[in-house]
Amino acid sequence: MKNFVYYAPTEVHFGRGTENETGKLVKKYGGTKVLIHYGGGSAVRSGLISRVKKSLEESGIAYCELGGVVPNPHLSKVREGIELCKKEGVDFLLAVGGGSVADSCKAIGYGMLLDGDVWELYEHTKTADACMPVGMVLTIAAAGSEMSNSSVITNEKTGSKRSYNSNLARPKFAVCNPELTMTLPAYQTASGCADILMHTEERYFTQVPNMELTDEIAEGLMRTVIRNAKILMKEPENYDARAEVMWASSLSHNGLTGCGNDGGDFACHGLEHELGGMFDVAHGAGLAAVWGSWARYVYQNCLPRFKKFAVNVCGVKEEGTDEEIAVKGIEAMEDFYRSIGMPTSLHELGIAPTEAQLREMAKRCAKAAGGKKGSAKVLYEADMLEIYKMANSR
Amino acid sequence: MKNFVYYAPTEVHFGRGTENETGKLVKKYGGTKVLIHYGGGSAVRSGLISRVKKSLEESGIAYCELGGVVPNPHLSKVREGIELCKKEGVDFLLAVGGGSVADSCKAIGYGMLLDGDVWELYEHTKTADACMPVGMVLTIAAAGSEMSNSSVITNEKTGSKRSYNSNLARPKFAVCNPELTMTLPAYQTASGCADILMHTEERYFTQVPNMELTDEIAEGLMRTVIRNAKILMKEPENYDARAEVMWASSLSHNGLTGCGNDGGDFACHGLEHELGGMFDVAHGAGLAAVWGSWARYVYQNCLPRFKKFAVNVCGVKEEGTDEEIAVKGIEAMEDFYRSIGMPTSLHELGIAPTEAQLREMAKRCAKAAGGKKGSAKVLYEADMLEIYKMANSR
Numbered sequence: 001m002k003n004f005v006y007y008a009p010t011e012v013h014f015g016r017g018t019e020n021e022t023g024k025l026v027k028k029y030g031g032t033k034v035l036i037h038y039g040g041g042s043a044v045r046s047g048l049i050s051r052v053k054k055s056l057e058e059s060g061i062a063y064c065e066l067g068g069v070v071p072n073p074h075l076s077k078v079r080e081g082i083e084l085c086k087k088e089g090v091d092f093l094l095a096v097g098g099g100s101v102a103d104s105c106k107a108i109g110y111g112m113l114l115d116g117d118v119w120e121l122y123e124h125t126k127t128a129d130a131c132m133p134v135g136m137v138l139t140i141a142a143a144g145s146e147m148s149n150s151s152v153i154t155n156e157k158t159g160s161k162r163s164y165n166s167n168l169a170r171p172k173f174a175v176c177n178p179e180l181t182m183t184l185p186a187y188q189t190a191s192g193c194a195d196i197l198m199h200t201e202e203r204y205f206t207q208v209p210n211m212e213l214t215d216e217i218a219e220g221l222m223r224t225v226i227r228n229a230k231i232l233m234k235e236p237e238n239y240d241a242r243a244e245v246m247w248a249s250s251l252s253h254n255g256l257t258g259c260g261n262d263g264g265d266f267a268c269h270g271l272e273h274e275l276g277g278m279f280d281v282a283h284g285a286g287l288a289a290v291w292g293s294w295a296r297y298v299y300q301n302c303l304p305r306f307k308k309f310a311v312n313v314c315g316v317k318e319e320g321t322d323e324e325i326a327v328k329g330i331e332a333m334e335d336f337y338r339s340i341g342m343p344t345s346l347h348e349l350g351i352a353p354t355e356a357q358l359r360e361m362a363k364r365c366a367k368a369a370g371g372k373k374g375s376a377k378v379l380y381e382a383d384m385l386e387i388y389k390m391a392n393s394r
Numbered sequence: 395m396k397n398f399v400y401y402a403p404t405e406v407h408f409g410r411g412t413e414n415e416t417g418k419l420v421k422k423y424g425g426t427k428v429l430i431h432y433g434g435g436s437a438v439r440s441g442l443i444s445r446v447k448k449s450l451e452e453s454g455i456a457y458c459e460l461g462g463v464v465p466n467p468h469l470s471k472v473r474e475g476i477e478l479c480k481k482e483g484v485d486f487l488l489a490v491g492g493g494s495v496a497d498s499c500k501a502i503g504y505g506m507l508l509d510g511d512v513w514e515l516y517e518h519t520k521t522a523d524a525c526m527p528v529g530m531v532l533t534i535a536a537a538g539s540e541m542s543n544s545s546v547i548t549n550e551k552t553g554s555k556r557s558y559n560s561n562l563a564r565p566k567f568a569v570c571n572p573e574l575t576m577t578l579p580a581y582q583t584a585s586g587c588a589d590i591l592m593h594t595e596e597r598y599f600t601q602v603p604n605m606e607l608t609d610e611i612a613e614g615l616m617r618t619v620i621r622n623a624k625i626l627m628k629e630p631e632n633y634d635a636r637a638e639v640m641w642a643s644s645l646s647h648n649g650l651t652g653c654g655n656d657g658g659d660f661a662c663h664g665l666e667h668e669l670g671g672m673f674d675v676a677h678g679a680g681l682a683a684v685w686g687s688w689a690r691y692v693y694q695n696c697l698p699r700f701k702k703f704a705v706n707v708c709g710v711k712e713e714g715t716d717e718e719i720a721v722k723g724i725e726a727m728e729d730f731y732r733s734i735g736m737p738t739s740l741h742e743l744g745i746a747p748t749e750a751q752l753r754e755m756a757k758r759c760a761k762a763a764g765g766k767k768g769s770a771k772v773l774y775e776a777d778m779l780e781i782y783k784m785a786n787s788r
């Protein structure tokens with residue numbers, strides 16, 4: 001086990017009706033004037049925004065609002081938010097939505113206190129010293145941004161999707177009511193499950209052999225998501241299945257499933273960021289579309305853990321060579337993706353990049369990672385291109 | 395899954411050499427004058443206290459010190475600490491030791507800011523509004539106090555061992571270096587493992603049937619501790635085994651293994667507190683000594699979870715009736731306790747209470763719990779006496 005820092009200070013209020021605690025929680029963490037940040041109209045139409053406003057009013061909290069955050073959230077919206085919040089004297093940022101809204105809030109929080117342009121953080125040419133406090137009312141189980149230090153923003157002018165990670169932006173609180181996710185379309189639910197799984201897979205496939213408790217937690221989490229994702233395809237209003245998946249979303253990306261590893265792999269995230277930036281695909285679906293190709297490209301370099309994954313997560317019997325077992329695990333995982341309507345190729349993802357676009361994505365992916373990325377196998381630009389090609393030809 | 399709040403904000407720095415980060419962490423959390431609180435002389439003799447002082451000095455942090463905290467930490471020492479800290483202008487409390495030292499620090503932290511006597515909190519006749527910040531350098535994997543909201547103090551004049559739980563006292567940081575636990579005597583290591591296991595068992599044996607992710611984590615944690623406790627009996631200097639057990643100690647009592655339950659059972663803790671208060675036994679050993687009797691008394695009322703425990707944690711085959719499987723699980727757990735030198739009866743614990751003492755403990759246990767305690771089965775004074783008698787006659 002390697003040395004690690006674990007820090008996940010977010011106060012999670014989980015379960016039915018918890019959105020009504022929003023006002024008290026904002027007050028507890030010192031907010032007096034809130035930005036309510038959200039995405040499309042569903043949060044308004046469902047009455048959620050009204051309930052949140054009522055909760056804020058009952059605690060004497062003033063607010064302004066900014067909707068219109070899109071999946072792969074835009075830098076322009078972040079800039080609009082920074083300007084609005086400065087003008088309105090906002091001292092607390094409340095994300096009502098999923099990962100895109102949370103990530104946009106975190107970016108606004110950095111930008112309000114930054115001497116310079118917020119995109120510099122995401123280009124890694126600057127470091128944040130502070131972030132305005134962020135809280136969250138979660139409506140999609142997926143990104144885990146409600147407990148994570150991560151924020152991913154897309155510069156829609158250049159098609160660059162970039163991340164910035166800092167503990168400064170970990171939300172003060174997260175209100176997680178599984179009922180709020182019951183009306184999601186099946187594709188979004190499945191895409192969320194793929195994202196949750198990937199956050200733990202990225203931490204699991206490393207070169208560190210001796211993580212027992214972390215592996216037990218990681219494997220248990222992945223089994224739980226796989227079981228309950230299948231249930232949700234048939235029973236979207238199954239509260240318990242929604243709850244398991246939602247709690248998994250928070251734990252999968254708060255650091256817990258990587259304690260003692262070498263920082264994790266995260267190559268699939270890098271590969272997907274270029275797909276998301278260039279083609280605006282759903283993040284989880286994009287991850288599923290490249291995972292199988294990535295896994296086939298790297299597994300021989302990380303055989304013990306691919307075998308462990310096959311046996312402990314995918315239920316593959318320990319028969320045959322380690323390599324055979326590992327491949328069966330990859331196949332089982334792809335079967336699972338397909339069973340919940342997730343793609344396992346770029347074609348199934350609904351995109352058809354040209355050779356030139358594949359080259360451009362590989363180039364950008366390598367550049368964003370500082371030349372190389374990965375732990376299961378260290379990937380350079382040529383490797384990334386190879387994986388994109390594999391995913392494009394399946 | 396029931397609604398829950400999860401809040402574990404402690405910043406954990408885990409691994410070799412992390413005690414040298416103490417000064418920076420105290421500074422980060424605003425400390426300028428520290429109380430170094432510790433137990434016996436081993437922390438001094440090993441050079442740990444010197445390294446901690448050096449780290450504080452390098453960060454420009456002033457300090458005073460108070461040693462002599464004993465297992466089942468005394469109220470008189472807490473009062474001495476409160477007086478010293480007020481006199482010295484201490485603004486940060488640093489526990490260097492195990493659960494007893496951490497719990498004593500938390501009590502001092504409450505007492506410094508309380509209008510009234512600190513024991514009133516533990517008698518539950520008063521509630522704390524604040525606690526001075528606490529940090530921790532951990533030297534024993536056991537109590538989990540490094541991330542928990544719990545503090546247990548013994549009023550040595552009356553023999554009452556009582557707990558007070560509040561998020562106000564969750565440590566700001568915990569420095570966890572597994573190497574620091576390598577020189578512990580086998581009995582203390584084993585007693586720590588028993589304590590760690592029990593913190594999850596207390597949360598596991600409830601009437602809530604539908605906790606999948608929480609159960610996966612709980613079962614994985616218990617398996618990990620059982621495996622590594624056995625290793626440590628033969629290889630006390632096995633770093634990885636020490637690390638697994640130490641990380642398990644933090645996660646077992648920070649709330650994670652009970653998310654979605656009904657608050658847990660905690661009857662064994664109640665029963666042990668009276669043993670600890672009256673006979674000053676090691677906490678983990680006391681827990682092990684009553685667990686089997688408690689389990690036999692309650693399992694029929696909580697059969698599905700005792701069966702699940704037997705199969706998933708103890709490796710019992712699913713053959714025979716549920717009751718037979720559950721009993722095999724209890725027997726397997728007791729076999730494990732014996733294999734690491736832990737007692738499974740009061741006799742093996744080294745005490746021989748009289749009938750009058752058993753009655754007195756049952757009376758006190760019921761009173762401390764407000765008349766009844768437990769989830770697997772709700773226990774009243776007569777039940778508690780019955781369990782004490784079972785544990786005393788084995």
